Amino acid sequence: MTISDILDRHRATEGALLPILHDVQAAFGFVSEEAMRTIALALNLTRAEVHGVVSFYHDFKTTPDKQPTLKLCRSEACQARGVEALVADLPEAAQAKVKTIYCLGLCSVGPAALVEGEVHARLDAAKLQALVAAL
Numbered sequence: 001m002t003i004s005d006i007l008d009r010h011r012a013t014e015g016a017l018l019p020i021l022h023d024v025q026a027a028f029g030f031v032s033e034e035a036m037r038t039i040a041l042a043l044n045l046t047r048a049e050v051h052g053v054v055s056f057y058h059d060f061k062t063t064p065d066k067q068p069t070l071k072l073c074r075s076e077a078c079q080a081r082g083v084e085a086l087v088a089d090l091p092e093a094a095q096a097k098v099k100t101i102y103c104l105g106l107c108s109v110g111p112a113a114l115v116e117g118e119v120h121a122r123l124d125a126a127k128l129q130a131l132v133a134a135l
């Protein structure tokens with residue numbers, strides 16, 4: 001998969017920037033400066049316009065992840081379902097790998113987490129510890 005393949009796939013798509021950025025990140029793990037220049041040229045945008053979109057959305061990365069993280073929802077519904085107790089049960093080193101986010105849209109089946117684009121719901125202590133250990 002190359003950036004050209006991704007651009008070809010979305011050539012006829014209206015509002016293609018976000019789908020292209022998602023596909024680039026899915027393929028390469030991040031959106032490089034070179035990719036932003038190539039995308040801008042293909043979509044007749046400035047590099048600043050593409051960079052503005054990439055930097056606006058926190059889930060787009062401009063450098064490769066050194067270590068995968070687990071994004072754990074600690075918003076109200078997941079709090080009501082016991083997420084804070086799950087975090088407290090994690091060893092300190094494991095807690096460092098957990099990044100807090102607020103709501104994955106899985107409120108009715110929380111506590112919920114996101115790992116490498118895959119969602120995990122109905123977490124209990126054992127499931128959360130297994131996910132962190134697998135990072």
Ligand code: FES
Pocket residue numbers: 073074075076077078079102103104105106107108110111112
């Ligand atoms: S509050 Fe946790 S997924 Fe919505």
